[in-house]
Amino acid sequence: MSVWGKLFSAVRGGVNEVAEGAADAQALRILDQEIRDAEAALRRARSDLAGIMATTKSLARKVEEAQAKDAKDMDSARAAMAAGREDLARGLADRVSKNRAEAARDQAEHERLQASQAQMIRAVQDTETRIQTMRREIEGVKANESLLKAQSAIASSHAGVNSRLGSAMESLERVKKRQEMTAGRIEAGAELQSLESGSALDRALLEAGIGGGRHSSDDVFAELLRGEKAPAISGPAAPDRQLGFDPKP
CATH class of the missing domain: 1.10.287 (Helix Hairpins)
Structure with missing residues (x-):
């Protein structure tokens, strides 16, 4: 079959399909x-x-x-x-x-x-x-x-509702994640602020000689000149004291 013949057949086929579609409609x-x-x-x-x-x-x-x-x-x-x-x-x-x-x-x-x-x-x-x-x-x-038209409309409407619900759920999840991240940033900022404010306060106390101990070499040497005993380090009681035995005569 020639090219023109094939084209003519294709056109006839398209016309028939259009006519059949119109007849079905x-x-x-x-x-x-x-x-x-x-x-x-x-x-x-x-x-x-x-x-x-x-x-x-x-x-x-x-x-x-x-x-x-x-x-x-x-x-x-x-x-x-x-x-x-x-x-x-x-x-x-x-x-x-x-x-x-x-x-x-x-x-x-x-x-x-x-x-x-x-x-x-x-x-x-x-x-x-x-x-x-x-x-x-x-x-x-x-x-x-x-009945089929009504069912098709219901199915189409249901599909649209499901699609909109799915989109709404995705938006809701994004909002929740954003809120969680914002709350996390707020908590982290508060903790950082607390740590920063506590460190500054500790430093100020140490500089004022309040709280904590200063154990520089000058302090230790001064204790030796005064003949002072080293301050006892708190810790667990000795075994003999735990048993109620006094080592002094």
Whole structure:
């Protein structure tokens, strides 16, 4: 296939897809129109059937009248023969012959119309049944279509709510983390401030000679010149004191 042929096929395929998509989108409207068309055709069929039935009845009456006239003419012909009026009997015989030929044609037409009438009655009844069935099915399809649309809208709305909830939860977590970090910074700042203020106070006390001990070499040498004993370092009691034994005599 040539390139132009392939392109033409592709274009036709696209047109068919568009047409099918449009038909699917308007499927229920198309079904309603098709049902209306079928009902209009059914009304025409009923009208035609009514005409055939009227013609059939008219032919039936005509055949009955021809039969009644045939019987009357035959009685009159017999009476004419009995009266010796052969000329009258022959005239009646000729009329009966014509009437019988016409009645035979009417009878044949009547039978043909009866067969057509029966066929059309069956067709009309079948069409009525099919239309009623289609109507019920279309109503069911419409109800199902409405249900599917409602379910789709609910699902879409639910998905949107879930998406918004998810986004809100993420925002909430970010806010919590930011608050935790801010609180941590505040606590750390307070601790640093406490440590800094305590160190400054300790330094000030030491410089003022308050609290703590000064154990420089000058202090130790001064203690030696004075003959002072080194200050006892607090610690656990000696074992003999723990036992209540005094080492002095």
